[in-house]
Amino acid sequence: MLSKELTKNILDELELASQAFARFQSASQLTCPEGCGKCCFNPEVSCTPYELLPLAFYLLENNLAEDFLEKAKASLGEHCLLLTVIDKDKGKGNCSQYKFRPFVCRAFGVAARSNKNNLNELSICKTLKEQSSFNLDDIHTKLTGEVPLLEVWKKRLEVIDPALNTIEKPINEALLIMLEKLLLLNSYLSF
Ligand code: SF4
Numbered sequence: 001m002l003s004k005e006l007t008k009n010i011l012d013e014l015e016l017a018s019q020a021f022a023r024f025q026s027a028s029q030l031t032c033p034e035g036c037g038k039c040c041f042n043p044e045v046s047c048t049p050y051e052l053l054p055l056a057f058y059l060l061e062n063n064l065a066e067d068f069l070e071k072a073k074a075s076l077g078e079h080c081l082l083l084t085v086i087d088k089d090k091g092k093g094n095c096s097q098y099k100f101r102p103f104v105c106r107a108f109g110v111a112a113r114s115n116k117n118n119l120n121e122l123s124i125c126k127t128l129k130e131q132s133s134f135n136l137d138d139i140h141t142k143l144t145g146e147v148p149l150l151e152v153w154k155k156r157l158e159v160i161d162p163a164l165n166t167i168e169k170p171i172n173e174a175l176l177i178m179l180e181k182l183l184l185l186n187s188y189l190s191f
Contacts, residue, residue, distance in 0.1 A: 002185055013157055014103060014157075021106055023109060030124060032128065033110065035094070037083060038125075038127055039109075040093055041091055043077060043170055043172075045105070045171055045173050046104065046169055046174070050157075050166060051102035052102055055175070056175070056179050060182055068081075068166060069180065080103070081171075082095055082171070083095065084096045107150060107153070108125065110123070111148060150183070
């Protein structure tokens with residue numbers, strides 16, 4: 001059931017994920033360059049609709065939900081509609097809803113995933129690899145055990161509510177789905 005309590009729990013968990021990934025980025029000195037928004041221009045960046053529940057609630061409470069519903073419909077297949085583009089050619093932009101960004105946006109850059117042999121494998125974004133003055137093999141061997149695992153953090157979100165285990169969709173589509181759900185519910189319950 002969509003509720004303010006669920007919203008708070010999701011946002012708290014997302015914040016913890018941000019802190020874990022930021023700590024690792026700082027320890028490995030693989031922090032994203034100022035103003036870089038290259039990842040956000042990829043229209044395939046995906047999340048589950050539930051990760052956008054906090055944003056959808058915020059939009060509803062500020063009478064912006066209908067506007068964003070229309071924007072989401074018009075932006076399907078395009079880059080994230082929450083991105084404020086500064087310079088598309090240079091991949092520069094800012095997230096206009098940084099506080100409410102979904103999990104994937106908090107784990108951009110550096111993360112680890114389990115490979116088919118059940119070993120943690122580092123995944124580092126191309127921009128960070130190019131700018132790193134570090135020996136990436138060193139980071140791989142010394143820090144892999146400390147890098148936050150994508151699967152673990154995704155599971156933690158599911159633990160809040162099994163209903164959160166939904167299929168990931170490109171962000172604009174995920175927002176559209178969540179806003180439609182919330183607006184429909186609001187028409188019956190009025191939050
Ligand atoms: S929500 Fe923000 S950080 Fe995530 S893809 Fe969109 S613009 Fe980028």
